[in-house]
Amino acid sequence: MTREIDPERDVGLQGHYAGIVTRVSAFVIDVVVSVGLYLLFLLLFRVGWEYVTNHTITWGDHRIITIIGFALWAILYFAQPWSTSGRSLGMAVVGLRVVRTDGTPVSFGRAVARIVTLPLSLIFLGIGFLIMLVQPERRALHDLIAGTAVVYSWDARAARLRFLATAQTDG
Amino acid sequence: MEGIAQDVADTVVPLAVDAVDVNELVERIDIDAVLEKVDINAVLARVDIDALIDRIDLNAVLDRVDPDRLVARLDMDGLLARVDVNELVKRIDLDAVVARTDLEGIIARSTSGVATQALDAVRSSGVGLDGFVQRWVDRVLGRHGDRPAGPPALVQSKPAP
Numbered sequence: 001m002t003r004e005i006d007p008e009r010d011v012g013l014q015g016h017y018a019g020i021v022t023r024v025s026a027f028v029i030d031v032v033v034s035v036g037l038y039l040l041f042l043l044l045f046r047v048g049w050e051y052v053t054n055h056t057i058t059w060g061d062h063r064i065i066t067i068i069g070f071a072l073w074a075i076l077y078f079a080q081p082w083s084t085s086g087r088s089l090g091m092a093v094v095g096l097r098v099v100r101t102d103g104t105p106v107s108f109g110r111a112v113a114r115i116v117t118l119p120l121s122l123i124f125l126g127i128g129f130l131i132m133l134v135q136p137e138r139r140a141l142h143d144l145i146a147g148t149a150v151v152y153s154w155d156a157r158a159a160r161l162r163f164l165a166t167a168q169t170d171g
Numbered sequence: 172m173e174g175i176a177q178d179v180a181d182t183v184v185p186l187a188v189d190a191v192d193v194n195e196l197v198e199r200i201d202i203d204a205v206l207e208k209v210d211i212n213a214v215l216a217r218v219d220i221d222a223l224i225d226r227i228d229l230n231a232v233l234d235r236v237d238p239d240r241l242v243a244r245l246d247m248d249g250l251l252a253r254v255d256v257n258e259l260v261k262r263i264d265l266d267a268v269v270a271r272t273d274l275e276g277i278i279a280r281s282t283s284g285v286a287t288q289a290l291d292a293v294r295s296s297g298v299g300l301d302g303f304v305q306r307w308v309d310r311v312l313g314r315h316g317d318r319p320a321g322p323p324a325l326v327q328s329k330p331a332p
Contacts, residue, residue, distance in 0.1 A: 005295040015325030017318075019301025022294075095294040103324025133308045136318040151321055152298065159291040164269050166288065 007160035010152075015103070017138040018150045022094045024129070029090030034077045038070055075115055082111035086153070095154030101137070101147055114146035 046057045059066050081088050083106055086097040098106055098114070106114070121128030121141040128141030139149050309315070320326045 005292055006299065007291070007295060010295050010298055013298060016321040019298075019305050021300040021304055022297040025297060093290065093293075094297055099322055099325070101322060103322030133305070134312065138305075138318075149322055151325060154294055159294070161269065162288060162291060164266070 005163065007156065007163040010156040011160055013152050014156050015151050015153065018096050018152050019138060020130075020132055022096060022152075023132070023140075023150055026088070026090035026094040026096050029093055030078070030088050031090075033089055034074060035070075037077075038073050041073075042066070075112060078115040078118075079108060079111035082106055082114065083108040091150075095152060095156075096150050097153035098148050098150055101139075101149055103151075106146075106148055110146055110148065114142055114148050117142040117145045120145070 042059055046059070049055070049057050078088050082098045085092075086099060086105055091097065098111070100106055100110065121131075132138045132140045132143075135144070137149055143149055
């Protein structure tokens with residue numbers, strides 16, 4: 001099992017298609033952060049609304065607004081960074097980047113198409129996500145629809161130097 | 172008789188030589204025609220180059236060379252354009268260079284800390300797990316990993332490891 005840290009290998013893998021473990025990890029981080037921030041926003045909005053109007057908001061009574069609000073927030077959270085830096089917060093942590101199939105950056109429109117179609121990959125037990133295990137370019141269903149791919153992308157050379165420095169210091 | 176002839180020669184030859192204008196004589200010689208008749212290659216073949224070089228004091232020659240003037244005449248841009256930098260970098264033993272570097276000082280000056288190193292470990296481990304899962308899937312499906320490595324603009328066209 002290849003779990004060990006291998007900075008030399010990582011340098012050579014930059015720009016290669018990312019696998020399912022890193023992609024799911026990045027997605028989980030993004031879901032936790034985006035949902036957490038949205039819930040925080042709802043809480044602060046409710047407190048502010050009560051303070052100003054002296055009326056209580058029960059979000060359960062406004063489910064449609066809450067869902068539409070989250071959808072818009074998700075588009076902003078995912079599509080905007082995908083189209084500028086190529087990565088959301090979770091992808092930046094794990095070291096991934098979204099690109100077009102030819103490797104060039106994605107536009108905002110393509111990024112919106114990707115996030116809008118992402119739920120299709122999650123339904124039916126995430127079969128659209130598992131497709132990447134058998135798809136030659138490791139692309140999920142929403143990648144195939146939006147014409148995108150996910151690659152490894154972080155400063156692996158700097159990481160390699162840090163690793164060598166640490167090994168030298170410890171050794 | 173022989174003595175008389177010798178006396179005459181001793182008297183006439185110096186007078187004749189004195190009367191000849193050597194410079195005028197040389198000017199009337201067609202040097203090009205003479206050179207055309209000389210087989211330079213045959214002459215050079217008889218020259219012992221090694222012996223000739225042995226007689227040259229190269230240190231003395233080099234002492235007379237002005238390096239600054241020599242370098243000034245070099246077309247450095249043209250020279251560098253002919254150097255394959257990528258090939259040059261490949262030949263550098265980066266590990267040896269790093270080993271000779273003051274890495275502790277670099278670490279002290281850098282902004283990287285424990286969090287950055289933890290992030291490096293997470294990323295590298297993630298890549299390892301990706302490969303592990305993909306190898307098992309390929310094994311189950313009976314594939315031999317002959318997939319494209321990445322998008323054309325980011326990697327050269329070679330199969331994934």
